[in-house]
Amino acid sequence: MKKTATKTETVDKKIKAIVDKYKGDKTALIAVLQDIQDACRYLPKDALTYVAEKLAVPVSRIYEVATFYNAFSLKPQGKHLIEVCAGTACHVKGGFNLLEKLERELDIACGDTTKDELFTLEQVRCLGCCSLAPVVRIGGNIHAFLTQDEIPKVLKTYKEM
């Protein structure tokens, strides 16, 4: 009789390598998820099932952790994460207009990823540099005093990276 692959047998090799590295240590759950997030830019469902099996942790617990931390995403993420600050200082100085411009330029809504998987657009609370408002962080880089007119040029720079 032909053997059917189980879900965990079809998990990507890179996921297996990450999980194996921690040798079943359930206290390393966050580190495992972080490594998977870094490797895949999100936490694939089959990867979480595999982690649950190998670390002997309930899947429900893994989803609790994965949804608690902002660093984790259950949806595929773009190569460049764009975070538009929605804190008070940025809002007062036009942060919402920047979000609208980015949505138009990228043809996506906040929270989505472009079809080419280059950009994910998100809104976040204060980025901690209010004196530079309005601020947008792209791939970890702060763009201070950003204006709507500068956005196409900024996006072009990241498209060429």
Ligand code: FES
């Ligand atoms: S409100 Fe935007 S950086 Fe603080």
